[in-house]
Amino acid sequence: MLLRLCELRVVVASSADAAREIMKTQDLMFASRPMTPTGKFLLGDSPGLVLAPYGKAWRQLRRICTLELFTSRRVRSFRPVREEEVGRLLRSLSMQSSSQVNLSELIGAYVADSAVRAVIGSRFKGRDAFLRMLERRMNLVPAQCLPDLFPSSRLALLVSLMPRRVKRERREMMDFIGTILQDQEQQESSKDGAVAEDEDFLHVLRRIQKEGKLDPPLTDEDIKTVIVDIFMASSETSSTVMQWAMAELMRNPRVMRKAQEEVRRVLNGKNEVVEESLGGLRYLDLVIKEALRLHAPATLLLPRECRRPCQVLGFDVPVGAMVLVNAWAICRDPAHWEQPEEFWPERFEDGAVDFKGTNFEYIPFGAGRRMCPGMAFGLANIELALASLLYHFDWELPDGTEPEKLDMTELLRITTRRRSDLLLIPTIRVPLPAKI
Template identity: 35%
Template sequence: MSFTMQFFLFCSLPIILSILLLKSCFSSSNAHKNLPPSPPKLPLIGNLHQLGSSPHRALQAMAQTYGPLMLIHLGTVPILVASSVNTAKEIMKTHDITFASRPHLNIPSRLFYTCKDIAFSQYGEYWRQVKSIAILHLLSNKRVQSYQQVRVDEMERMMNVIETSNGSVINLSELLITLTNNVVCRVALGRTYEGMKFKRLLERVMELLGCFSVGSYIPSLRWVDRVSGLERKADEVAKEFDEFLEGVIDEHESKNGVSVEGRDLVDVLLEIQRDHAKGFRLERDMIKAIVMDLFTAGTDTTFTSLEWAICELIRHPSAMKELQQEASKIGKGRSMIPEEDLDKMHYLKAVLKEALRLHIPLPLLVPRESTDDVKLLSYDIPSGTQVLINAWKIARDPSNWEEPGEFRPERFLNSTIDYKGLHFELLPFGAGRRGCPGIQFAVNVNELVLANLVYKFTLTPAGKETLDVSETNGISVHKKYPILVSATPCC
């Protein structure tokens, strides 16, 4: 052995021993912990190779082997996966505070002003303040009801387009996207923004949120996100959306005055910004982040759940007939079914619940992160563990549902199970502190549109793809193929 090699080994020995000692201590400390069952993992990438293009389905299969609470690794990050009613309840109710934070994720941070929004911000005083603003001023029942005319206007606009089609084939999916986009635009910004450029901008945001960021899960390989162009794309979309929102805020600030009835959500946020007597200052970036939240959540998930409901009704003519009979009974020959009559439509509500059960817009919800060590169902969960709730798997669990793969709205007619976060068998909007605050906003749009669509028209599918329930990949699960139909008046 050369003198150089001997010298190198002599100098390196203390470092090598230190590393081995630290590894031994870490392994020893973990050996005393009762961690949840884990599938074998590969070096560096962990279990990434096992998730495929549909992680919620892959995790469902893995849960069959490793149980309803398992620990996987995405890259070097430990991920706790809950796949049952009991495990979801433990995380989102019993230990809700411990699991109320969000992990730091590269792409959401770039898009949402370093996560100054509601959905991705970490748990703490800032999140409590902006969540309170949303609940009290933006998404309260009173505020949602105040925008009833907006919903009616956009619903009638869509119905007129369908009516003038005179039975020719129409892209109903495209009409639903336009409707939800217009409703959110008018409610949040005060007016619609027509054209494909704005729609495409929203689509790009959702596409980026569904992309896998290597740097978020393998920090040592963060450079991959730069080389692949992912960070550049995120920064470009963020810049484009920021310029758009800057113009919107400038436009609102130049107004001479707005009546209480005519205020949109940007008006409300600017008013809160001016009135910061309670010590919480709502900065400009915060306003833009909250508005972005409203767009991404309010447009995408609302449209998605409505599209799936219509698809399932077309695929199941007996359910469509049942709903049309209910609509005809409630409508009583009037030009439309008003919102105040929707509570009488029990089958309508059952249809929407069943569609949300089968097609949860965000199958794994938004990731959570533990802020303390916690004992969960006899397992030791370390602080800093990310958490995924496989709400899709829970909603299709045969131990919770009879014939879970079948579209059967009747299962909800004599059931108290709802989607508002109190029943852990059905979690399309999450639950606990991090549950979606916009449930009522989305439900009001979906009920009004679906009730009147089946009341006024008979929908005939144009081609097999309309009946196809194949899914797209991404943070939210869309129908892969659009709904193409011909619509004829019911009477």
């Protein structure tokens, strides 16, 4: 469908065939991102990776992600970080065993701390302030304010308060990241230039910058923006998927029993969950896939822009139109999914459908040139933590709430969160080791 939102033209694709046209057949035609007035203020001269228009600078950053940041080896190198942060999560839960806990908050803290340590190598004292900045930025990104709806109007730009707010948020964020860069540079100089075998993302970007082989060169502002992109994408999506997965397990006791039976059978006799032991958890993988189907982190994926007039399934798409791929509708389309509203992990048992960008009825991470490059990084955080939660604890809903009464209302932003926090009662089933 074509929507006209004031001056803004928005094309919405809600079928697998339309998605295939946009993200495969004519992928290059739709490989760019629309740059609204708000987006220009938010990103400045360094659009980064996620929201950058298609071009040489974006292709260069994408290549860095593929060959340096999100390789299998580097994702594996962060295994000790993930295992340590899962340990912190489990200790916090064990201290509140048999009491009501806000699992949404605990999961959010675990994912955020894991992302912080992977990106900059250590925790930092301003972590809470930084996470509040990220939260405000998340609220700004999807906003369609007056200047965005009337991009040709100077009056709309003058009367709107949004540009000033966005500029202030950007300045605070860039100053904050700049301080982190300075601290890390001082630490490097004190180590006489020694290079760690397993670099965090910030070290990788700084190393590539110092090599000076890029055209255009990688600036400090580029690094700051990419760091913010990685923080937002990795922490927000992983936290959202984990919360929905646990909510669906609580709402479907049969699936919960089956998942826990598998985890406890495969890990029987172990006192903790480590990543090496996750290979045998076949059903847990299906649970994660089904959670991604019903609750794709980005309901409408991220917007694309039509670069030249073209046709999709015989319909004209005007140049400059914002193009949204409705992953929520496609992943629930009864033409491709039996009982699409039901949480049924067994539908993925035959392995015929996967989320790697070739099955367009199932696109939680998108497809084509703009597909999420950090998919493996995010899934690693989800798998280890979810397996640990199911192995060590039994779970109940508070106040005798029936599973079918659990609130599953969605809150639509750039990602689709739960409207209400997930409040549960954990009871220790497998004791935690003393060292964890």
